[in-house]
Amino acid sequence: MAENKGILVYGELAGGKLASITTELLGCGRKLADDLKEDLSCLLVSDTVGEASKEAIAFGADRVYTVEDASLKQYQADSYMQVAEKLAKELSPRAILMGQTSIGRDLAPRLAFRLGVDLATDCLELSIDPEAKLLMRTRPVYGGNAQATFSSELMPQITTVRTKAMSPMERDDSRKGEVIPTKVEIDASKIRTKIVETIKEEVAGIKLEDAPVIVTGGRGVGGPEPFKTTLKELADILHGAVGATRPPADNGWVPSAMHIGLTGKIVAPDIYIAVAVSGASQHVAGCSGSKNIIAINKDPEANIFKEAKFGVVGKYEEVVPAFTNKLKEILAG
């Protein structure tokens, strides 16, 4: 068998452009490839890849493999797996990096088991062990109550990386690289699932992942109403977005798309205001990258105060409206 060499980033597109997770993967993949003195490749799969392949080069890739097929417009495990398996075998990289996104979470385990190798999911840190040349992959475990570093001698070493954990390189459109259009015959008879309908639960306003300020409500807010009133008013004056812990999403108070944490969205705003949130490690996993966490909770012992920079102990019904009013006053100058 050919020797495994190089790093392959499994890229994703968002609205025809390179997804931000892919620029992050290329940033960290570039460093790993340089440490190994090997190449960094990027695989892009869609119905049409377009300009995103040039973007991948500008963000660090030496080679971009583009696989285009009408049947690849929407992610489906059984079609995407055909591409991933074929390219993994043909390119025999040392490591494959994917995002810990809805696609990465679904595709990476299938690929690892199909190839009979190892996978480390949701990694926060990657480095090369200089002697063994193996990837040391650090990820949170026990809901974020600990971290573990894993390695494997099986190639390729498949890894998914948490969004916002890595920094992209500065975009440099003068970087040189090669785009390699690659044909993969998709065998439609192997696609066993059928997507009957896609339902978007659009959340109005600024996207959580991009918001500079997030006001998150926990189970302690008591129901769906405060998300539309108390919390929204606070978020609005700070030009922020409203988020939630998992219980409000599970209870149907808010759409699941608003749920932040280990199994929800990962956010890293400048200001994260946690209202009636206990600060369970699985929730903190999704917001610990925030620059400033502010907690409002009636329980002085709540774990969220261990994560926060500033806190107020009190019932949110009393604290938040006064906070909002004072902010209005201050911001009005």
Added chain:
Amino acid sequence: MPINMIVCCKQVPDPEAPPAVFKVAGNKMTLPADVKPVISPYDENALEAALRIKEKTGGKITALSLGNKLVRDVIKKSLAVGADELILLEDEAFEESDSWSTAYALATAIKKIGQYDLIFCGRQAADWDAGQTGLGIAEILGIPAVSVARKVEVTDGKVRIEQVIPDGYEIVEVALPTLITVTSELGDLRYAALKGIMAAAKKQPTVWKPADIGLEPSQVGAAGRHSKLNKLFQPVKEAKCEIIEGDSPEEAGANLAVKLREAKLL
């Protein structure tokens, strides 16, 4: 058509125990003895998905768990809520499994069970949070799989699944047999009725050792791993929270706004 269902349930330390009780010692996670283990919460959601199908369509539910020294009161909850049978892959040799050796042993046991239409797993286990075992089992068995389901229904030999995607959900159809990983939006596991608890008390789980499913000890647990755990650790946090006071909660709220301005956060 009665449906044969298998639900994989893992026993884990209570993931919602206060963060302070989680302590790493000698590359292992230790918790105080008074923190009781539980069935991993997403596996409970998976069990609930199976119970709803059993109610509506009829069928048989086999709960399957892998580990060592599994606490009977914990794992028999599956029987108490309505599973028909409980099979434990229980042996010292199964200790320290990773995603690979877990999925391999579970898939081998499922082949031995033989009859299955639907296999349910939680989307990830609450100890290692890897999220691989379910999809891995499907790969090994060569059956389709749909992940992060929030609703599952069976009609005319077909499964209809609501799969959570980043900004909404997809309705996916797939034929039997299939494997489904379940997420919390599906709903909490029901409480066991007294009758169920009493019936469960009388039932004994079937226990299989590696040899019972045709595996060598070298193929399971720590020996069968694909990954090496180099280090388990707890990063130190130095964050310190400044509590903003006031004569009333309202005043504290207003003082918080002033503080944010002073700290130049606004």
